[in-house]
Amino acid sequence: xxxxxxxxxxxxxxxxxxxxxxxxxxxxxxxxxxxxxxxxxxxxxxxxxxxxxxxxxxxxxxxxxxxxxxxxxxxxxxxxxxxxxxxxxxxxxxxxxxxxxxxxxxxxxxxxxxxxxxxxxxxxxxxxxxxxxxxxxxxxxxxxxxxxxxxxxxxxxxxxxxxxxxxxxxxxxxxxxxxxxxxxxxxxxxxxxxxxxxxxxxxxxxxxxxxxxxxxxxxxxxxxxxxxxxxxxxxxxxxxxxxxxxxxxxxxxxxxxxxxxxxxxxxxxxxxxxxxxxxxxxxxxxxxxxxxxxxxxxxxxxxxxxxxxxxxxxxxxxxxxxxxxxxxxxxxxxxxxxxxxxxxxxxxxxxxxxxxxxxxxxxxxxxxxxxxxxxxxxxxxxxxxxxxxxxxxxxxxxxxxxxxxxxxxxxxxxxx
Numbered sequence: 001x002x003x004x005x006x007x008x009x010x011x012x013x014x015x016x017x018x019x020x021x022x023x024x025x026x027x028x029x030x031x032x033x034x035x036x037x038x039x040x041x042x043x044x045x046x047x048x049x050x051x052x053x054x055x056x057x058x059x060x061x062x063x064x065x066x067x068x069x070x071x072x073x074x075x076x077x078x079x080x081x082x083x084x085x086x087x088x089x090x091x092x093x094x095x096x097x098x099x100x101x102x103x104x105x106x107x108x109x110x111x112x113x114x115x116x117x118x119x120x121x122x123x124x125x126x127x128x129x130x131x132x133x134x135x136x137x138x139x140x141x142x143x144x145x146x147x148x149x150x151x152x153x154x155x156x157x158x159x160x161x162x163x164x165x166x167x168x169x170x171x172x173x174x175x176x177x178x179x180x181x182x183x184x185x186x187x188x189x190x191x192x193x194x195x196x197x198x199x200x201x202x203x204x205x206x207x208x209x210x211x212x213x214x215x216x217x218x219x220x221x222x223x224x225x226x227x228x229x230x231x232x233x234x235x236x237x238x239x240x241x242x243x244x245x246x247x248x249x250x251x252x253x254x255x256x257x258x259x260x261x262x263x264x265x266x267x268x269x270x271x272x273x274x275x276x277x278x279x280x281x282x283x284x285x286x287x288x289x290x291x292x293x294x295x296x297x298x299x300x301x302x303x304x305x306x307x308x309x310x311x312x313x314x315x316x317x318x319x320x321x322x323x324x325x326x327x328x329x330x331x332x333x334x335x336x337x338x339x340x341x342x343x344x345x346x347x348x349x350x351x352x353x354x355x356x357x358x359x360x361x362x363x364x365x366x367x368x369x370x371x372x373x374x375x376x377x378x379x380x381x382x383x384x385x386x387x388x389x390x391x392x393x394x395x396x397x398x399x400x401x402x403x404x405x406x407x408x409x410x411x412x413x414x415x416x
Contacts, residue, residue: 001412003029004086006039008093011050013042015310016252016281017335018118021203021226021404022092026053028405037084039077041097056080061097071101081106088412090114094122100190107197112415115194116201116224120330123191123210125150125183128256128329136330136352139210141191143170146184154180198415201408204332204354222411226333227404228342232314233397237344241321241388244272244301245381248320248345250279250313250336253290258326258350263296265326265375273382276302279316317343321388322381325349326374333358338397341365346391348377364394 007022022038029036030052038050042057049055058076077098081089089111091103103113121127123141131137132152147166156162165181168174175182191214194200200221202208208221247266253259266276278297282290297304308316313336317323323340325331330353337358340347349355351367359365368374381387 001029001088001416002035002037002084002086003412004037004039004081004084004089006089006091006093006098008041008095008098010038010040010055011310012048013040017226017333018092020310020335021116021118023051023053024227024229024401025404025408027051028401029409032405032409034409037080037086039080039098041095058098070105071096073097074102074105077102078105078109081111086111087416088112088114090116092116092118094190100193103197104193113197114199114201114411114415115197116203117207117211118203118332120207120332122194122207123187123214125187126153129210130329138213140213141188143184143188146187150184199411201411202332204357206330206353206357207332222407224404224407224411225399226335226338227399227401228338228397230400230402232339233342233400234344237392238318241385242275243385245274245385246277246319246321247274247324247378248277248279248317248322249324249326250308250316250339251334252281252283252286253293254283254286255289256327256329258328259293261326261371261374262324263293263300264371265378266300269379269382271301274301276300277316277319278302278304279308279313280304280306282306313339314343317345320345321385323347324378325355327353327355329353331355338399341395341397344392344395346388346395348374350374360394362391364391364396366391 005022005026007018010019011023026036026038036053038053038055040055040057041060043059045057047056059073061071061073089106103115106113120129123139125146126149129137129139132149144166147169148162151162151165156165169181175185195216200211200216201224202221203225205223208223211221212218249262251257262276266274276297294304317340323345325334325337325347327350333354337347337349337355347359347365349359349367351369355367359367361367366377368377
């Protein structure tokens with residue numbers, strides 16, 4: 001088969017869970033004799049290669065109204081597609097520069113399309129599936145409800161003003177001159193487009209339930225989880241638990257990842273009882289938050305490194321006793337939990353999103369409901385490190401990239 005995997009972000013320009021998922025799938029497809037091409041976005045490059053995988057780029061959109069059904073970079077995409085002539089076009093991210101309208105055009109031109117949703121933003125315009133940024137939402141997309149939540153994010157707290165803006169936003173002319181009011185309308189249009197493609201793939205069960213709630217045909221939805229290379233999975237943990245407990249964090253330093261909870265949870269512990277190891281990724285849009293958190297962490301017993309390469313993650317994890325995943329939004333994994341479990345590292349995470357599907361509380365990890373519980377469990381581990389031995393003994397991750405490939409290859413074959 002000839003497969004295009006399309007993603008707004010991909011190696012070597014960026015690195016994260018979606019990039020890893022796409023790369024693992026591409027490598028397995030190539031290993032099994034399929035012709036695989038990555039399409040990504042760049043204004044500076046036309047093509048590249050990473051770890052034996054070919055990449056072609058299309059430019060970002062230039063100053064265009066988002067509701068356009070003919071994105072002004074569509075020509076570049078179709079030039080690549082018509083030349084490569086894939087059996088399957090598989091999209092992994094959503095943005096105006098590579099998203100629903102591009103997929104709609106491919107469908108109209110007879111190409112078989114698949115979409116994997118890696119983030120809550122597929123149905124949630126806020127991107128976190130948190131009602132007004134605090135409470136977990138049921139995921140049902142309703143215009144007035146979602147628009148109220150979106151306005152709350154934009155800083156509109158007055159209910160009367162919010163109701164007026166919701167009614168105004170239903171007019172196309174208003175949305176055209178005030179694009180900030182167009183997000184929910186565009187999201188609903190986008191959802192309707194995706195109801196007509198060949199296959200929707202989620203990476204967690206909770207996402208599938210949200211799609212079913214929004215009237216997607218359940219038979220058209222498959223769950224294909226993230227995976228780990230088999231050579232990364234340990235039978236036994238390499239190191240014993242350290243006398244000075246080593247807590248770790250890997251990922252973007254942004255508010256929705258709950259990074260600020262690390263300082264507040266550790267600052268009152270004896271300085272000689274723990275070490276916090278941070279592998280940070282800077283998100284430019286949260287530079288001020290990043291700088292503040294880095295300064296606070298420096299006051300703890302800590303070690304801060306930045307932008308580690310994907311091939312360095314395993315060696316970083318092997319130094320830890322516990323991985324902290326304090327995300328306040330609904331993660332679809334996150335991928336770092338798979339990596340930690342593969343290395344027999346217990347995880348403390350919030351009882352929401354994908355973490356619930358990977359961790360059984362007090363069996364192979366710890367799930368908490370509140371910030372107070374998060375702090376309490378960290379303190380408990382410092383006081384009773386022997387509890388980690390029980391958690392480690394119950395970690396058993398067996399899902400490898402071969403599982404990812406076999407499940408996806410079956411879906412592709414059924415579509416063709």
